[in-house]
Amino acid sequence: MVGQDKLLQGKWALVTGASNGIGRAISLAFAEHGANLWLSARNRDKLHETADDAKALGAEHIIIVQADMSIKESVDELAGVVGSKVDVLVNNAGTLTESSVLKGNPDDWDRMVQVDLAAPMRLTRHLAPQISQRQDGGHIINISSVAGLEAIPGFAAYVAAKFGLTGFSKSSFEELRDKNVLVTTIYPGYVASEMTKNAPFPQDKMIRPEDIAQAALLPFRMSTRACPTDIVVRPSHKLA
Numbered sequence: 001m002v003g004q005d006k007l008l009q010g011k012w013a014l015v016t017g018a019s020n021g022i023g024r025a026i027s028l029a030f031a032e033h034g035a036n037l038w039l040s041a042r043n044r045d046k047l048h049e050t051a052d053d054a055k056a057l058g059a060e061h062i063i064i065v066q067a068d069m070s071i072k073e074s075v076d077e078l079a080g081v082v083g084s085k086v087d088v089l090v091n092n093a094g095t096l097t098e099s100s101v102l103k104g105n106p107d108d109w110d111r112m113v114q115v116d117l118a119a120p121m122r123l124t125r126h127l128a129p130q131i132s133q134r135q136d137g138g139h140i141i142n143i144s145s146v147a148g149l150e151a152i153p154g155f156a157a158y159v160a161a162k163f164g165l166t167g168f169s170k171s172s173f174e175e176l177r178d179k180n181v182l183v184t185t186i187y188p189g190y191v192a193s194e195m196t197k198n199a200p201f202p203q204d205k206m207i208r209p210e211d212i213a214q215a216a217l218l219p220f221r222m223s224t225r226a227c228p229t230d231i232v233v234r235p236s237h238k239l240a
Contacts (some may be wrong), residue, residue, distance in 0.1 A: 006033050006034035007033040007034070007217060007220040007221065008030055008033045008034050008035035008088070008220060009033070009034035009035075009167045010034065010035075010036070010180040010212070011034075011035050011036065011087040011088055011138075012036045012037075012038065012061075012085050012087050012088070013027075013030050013035045013036070013037055013038065013086070013087065013088035013089075014037075014040065014082055014088070014089050014090065015027045015030070015037065015038070015039060015040065015043055015084050015088060015090040015092055015126070015199040016040045016041070016067070016069060016078075016090065016091060016092050016093035016119075016123070017038040017040075017048075017069075017092040017093030017094065018037075018040055018041050018092070018211055019039075019041035019042070019043045019046035019047050019050060020041075020043075020046055020048050020050075020194055020212065021189070021191070021193035021194060021195065021209050022092055022143055022191060022209045022212045022213070023041065023050075023090070023092040023093065023143075024046075024121075024195065024209065025208075025209035025210045025212060025213040026090055026212070026213045026216045027039055027050050027054055027210060028050070028053055028057055028213070029064075029210070029213035029214065029217055030054075030059075030088075030216075030217075031053075031054035031055070031057040031058055031059035032057045032058060033061075033220070034058060034059075035059060035088070035211060036059060036060050036061040036062070037048045037051075037054055037061070037062045038063050038065060038082055038085075038086065039051055039054075039062060039064050039065070039214065040064075040065045040093075041062070041066070041067070041076055041093065042066065042067070042068050042152055044064065044066045047064045048064065050063055052120065055182070059180055065078055065082070066093055067080050069093045069114070069115045069119035070095075070111050070114050070207045071114075072114070072118070072119075072122060075119050075122045075126075076122070076125055076126070078121075078123065079123055079126035079127055080126075080225075081116060082127065082130075083130065084130040084134075086127055086130060086131060086133065086134075086138070087134050087136070087138040087139070088138055088139045088140075088141065089123065089124065089127050089128075089138070089139075089140045089141070089209045090138070090140075090141045090143070090216065091119075091120035091123060091141070091142045092141075092143040092144065093119065093126065094116050094143065094145075094195070095112050095116065095195075096155075096158055096195050097109070097111070097153050097157075097158075099111050099112065099154070099156055099157035099158040099159075100154045100155070100156065101156045101157075104127065104156070105155055106157075109157040110197045112157060112158065112161060113160070113161045113164075116158070116160050116161040116162065116165065117161045117162075117164045117165050117168070118190065120142055120162055120165060120168070121168055123139060124172060128140065128172070128176060128181055131181050132176065132181050132193055132232065133181040134180075134182050136180075136227060137179075137180025137181050137182075138180070138182075139181070139182050139183070139184065139219055139220070140172065140176070140181060140182070140183045140184070141183075141184050141185075141186065141216055141219070142165055142168075142183070142184070142186070143164055143185075143186050143188070143190075143212070144162050144169070144185050144186065144187050145158075145162045145187060145188060145189075145214070146187050146188065146189050146232065146234065147159045147162045147163075148162030148163050148165055148185075148187055149166065149232070155175075156234065164186065165185070166187075168235070169185040169187075170229070171185055171190070172211050173229055177227070180221065182227040183227075183229065183234070184216075184218075184219050184228055184229060184230075184231065185213050185217060185229065185231070186212060186231045186233065187230065187231065187232045187233065188212050188215075188233045189206075189207060189233065189235050190206045190207065190233040190235060190239060191206055191207045191208070191211075191212060192204070192206040192207065192208060192209070193209060199238035201240060204226045205232055205235060205237060205239050205240065207233055207234070207235055211233060212233060215231045215233055218231060220233065
């Protein structure tokens with residue numbers, strides 16, 4: 001950003017779900033602040049689009065790794081490719097399916113829980129020890145949801161996955177803070193994206209993905225003596 005220091009100059013950041021929405025916005029914001037990028041998602045073509053735009057914003061090194069967070073072996077392979085070359089992990093990839101206790105399909109819930117909870121846990125387990133060995137340590141950013149803080153009728157399984165991520169994030173912070181790794185969790189309300197295109201609210205009143213990207217930069221604006229552990233971002237006006 002013009003007139004500001006490069007907050008992530010030379011750092012390597014892995015962003016999952018980087019092909020669109022919040023993941024894409026975070027990737028571009030990090031690129032603007034000098035980060036090198038590992039970009040991961042299922043759609044290789046869209047990843048290349050994100051990579052091209054990140055390059056134009058100043059990212060010097062970008063590596064694309066196609067991965068499916070619903071498959072644990074794919075998560076393991078991603079971690080293996082990245083190895084020790086990561087300073088910032090952004091667990092952003094997520095999915096939402098019908099999750100009412102009256103209508104939802106438990107088989108669909110299994111995949112959602114794998115993507116929204118198990119994959120971030122698995123990737124963190126693989127990479128946190130590596131991040132802790134970096135010269136200046138590093139940071140883990142988990143993209144949760146306000147559904148990880150409060151009950152939402154009709155979304156029971158999704159809420160369960162996000163509450164799980166909340167608990168995992170808080171425990172990770174306590175375990176890793178003395179090992180040179182900090183953990184921040186972001187809890188967005190409705191964000192205008194592919195995931196919310198069928199929501200019963202107008203997208204022009206929703207949070208923009210770029211707003212969440214700015215929240216993801218907040219930890220790096222602070223001194224090494226401070227960590228924003230929980231960042232809640234809600235629409236500034238009621239949606240209905």
